[in-house]
Amino acid sequence: MVPQTLPEARLQIDALDEQIQKLISQRARVAQAVANIKQQMGDTGNHYRPSREAEVLRRAIERNHGPDGGPLTDETIARLMREIMSVCLSLESPLTIAYLGPEGTYTQAAVQKHFGDSVTARPARAIDEIFRDVETGAADYGVVPVANSIGGLVSHTLDELVHTKLRICGEVTLPVHHHLLSMQGDFDGLTKIYSHAQSFAQCRKWLDARLPKVELEVVSSNGEAARRAAAEGKGTAAIASLQAGRINALNILASNIEDDPSNTTRFLVLGKQEPEISGNDITSVVMTAHRNQPGALFKLLQPFAENGLDLTRLESRQVRDSVVTDYYFFVDFAGHAADPKVRAVLETIRSDAAFFKILGSYPRAVM
Numbered sequence: 001m002v003p004q005t006l007p008e009a010r011l012q013i014d015a016l017d018e019q020i021q022k023l024i025s026q027r028a029r030v031a032q033a034v035a036n037i038k039q040q041m042g043d044t045g046n047h048y049r050p051s052r053e054a055e056v057l058r059r060a061i062e063r064n065h066g067p068d069g070g071p072l073t074d075e076t077i078a079r080l081m082r083e084i085m086s087v088c089l090s091l092e093s094p095l096t097i098a099y100l101g102p103e104g105t106y107t108q109a110a111v112q113k114h115f116g117d118s119v120t121a122r123p124a125r126a127i128d129e130i131f132r133d134v135e136t137g138a139a140d141y142g143v144v145p146v147a148n149s150i151g152g153l154v155s156h157t158l159d160e161l162v163h164t165k166l167r168i169c170g171e172v173t174l175p176v177h178h179h180l181l182s183m184q185g186d187f188d189g190l191t192k193i194y195s196h197a198q199s200f201a202q203c204r205k206w207l208d209a210r211l212p213k214v215e216l217e218v219v220s221s222n223g224e225a226a227r228r229a230a231a232e233g234k235g236t237a238a239i240a241s242l243q244a245g246r247i248n249a250l251n252i253l254a255s256n257i258e259d260d261p262s263n264t265t266r267f268l269v270l271g272k273q274e275p276e277i278s279g280n281d282i283t284s285v286v287m288t289a290h291r292n293q294p295g296a297l298f299k300l301l302q303p304f305a306e307n308g309l310d311l312t313r314l315e316s317r318q319v320r321d322s323v324v325t326d327y328y329f330f331v332d333f334a335g336h337a338a339d340p341k342v343r344a345v346l347e348t349i350r351s352d353a354a355f356f357k358i359l360g361s362y363p364r365a366v367m
C-alpha cells in the first residue's frame, strides 16, 4: 500500500525496519551455524567461500529483475548484500586483507568492493610484499592491481604470479575516477599538485586545459599524494580517489577529471584457496612455448578453440634474463579447471608447453 501522508510513510518504514533487522540478525545466526558445521566437517581454514559469495550476489541481482525487484540499481542491491555478507562472515572468520597502500589507494577501494567493510585491510608498501604477507599468513588474502584500461599491465604483479604458490581466487574490476583534492576550497593560489605518474597521464587533457602552469610532482601512490596535500595545506592539491580525500579530510575541487570516463582497473585476489565451481568462472594460466618452433603459440592456443573455450584475455610478457627472446603468455578463459572437459584441455596444453602453470579458477566479478 503506497502511503499518502508522512506519518503513514514513517509508520510503514518503522515496521519494515523492524522486519529487516530481525531478518539480518537471523541471517547472522545462521552464518554462525555454518561456521560450526564447517568446523565439524574438519575445515581448518577460514570460512570465506568466493564461489558461494558470487552465487549469493548473482541471485540478489536476479531477484532485482523479478517480481520482488524495486527501484534500486543492481549495483546498489549487490553492494548492500555485499555488506550483509561481510558482517556475517566477520562473525565466522575475521579476515585480514593485504593491499597496495598507503590508505586511500584504489587498491584499498578494490578490497572494500570485493570483501565489504568488515575486514581488516593491511597496507603493504609494494606488490611483492602483498604476496609475502599472504604466503606467510600475515594476511588471509591479498589484492593486487593487474591491468588498467589506459596504463596497461602491472608488470610486478605478472612477474610475481609466475613464481608464487598462491592462487588467484577472485577478480575485482573498479572504474577509476580521479578527483582534484585540497585543503583549500578553491583553485586560488594553487602552485603544486601531487599524484602517481599514471594518474597524471590519465588526467593530461584536463590539467593542460585548466591548470597548465601548476607544478606536477610525481609521488609513489595516490594515497601518498593525498597525505602530502593534507600535510602541506594551502597552495597544494592531490589527484586521488574520493576515499583518499575522505581519509585526509580534503575538499573536492573538481570531480571525475580523467580524460577517459571508462577508465577501469582490474585487480586480482590472491589466497591459498581453490574456489569451487560457481557456474560463471574464469581460469588463468601462464605458459611459454618451445623455442624455434614455427606456430608454437598457435599450437598452444588451438585446444581452447577446438573445445569451444572462450579466451577472455591474452597478454604476453618477456621472460626476464632471457638472452633469446622468450615470452610468458598469460591466458584467461571462461571455465573452471575442476570441470573434466577443461581439465582435459589443460593437460593437452601442459604437455605441449615448455612451461605451464595454472594460476587459479575463480568466479567472474559480479559487481
Ligand SMILES: C=C(O[C@@H]1C=C(C(=O)O)C=C[C@H]1O)C(=O)O
Pocket (backbone or CB within 6 Å): 031, 034, 047, 048, 049, 050, 052, 053, 056, 084, 085, 086, 088, 089, 092
Ligand atoms: C555462510 C557461509 O560462509 C561465508 C559467508 C557467506 C554469507 O554470509 O552468505 C557466504 C560465503 C562465505 O564466505 C557459507 O559458506 O555459506
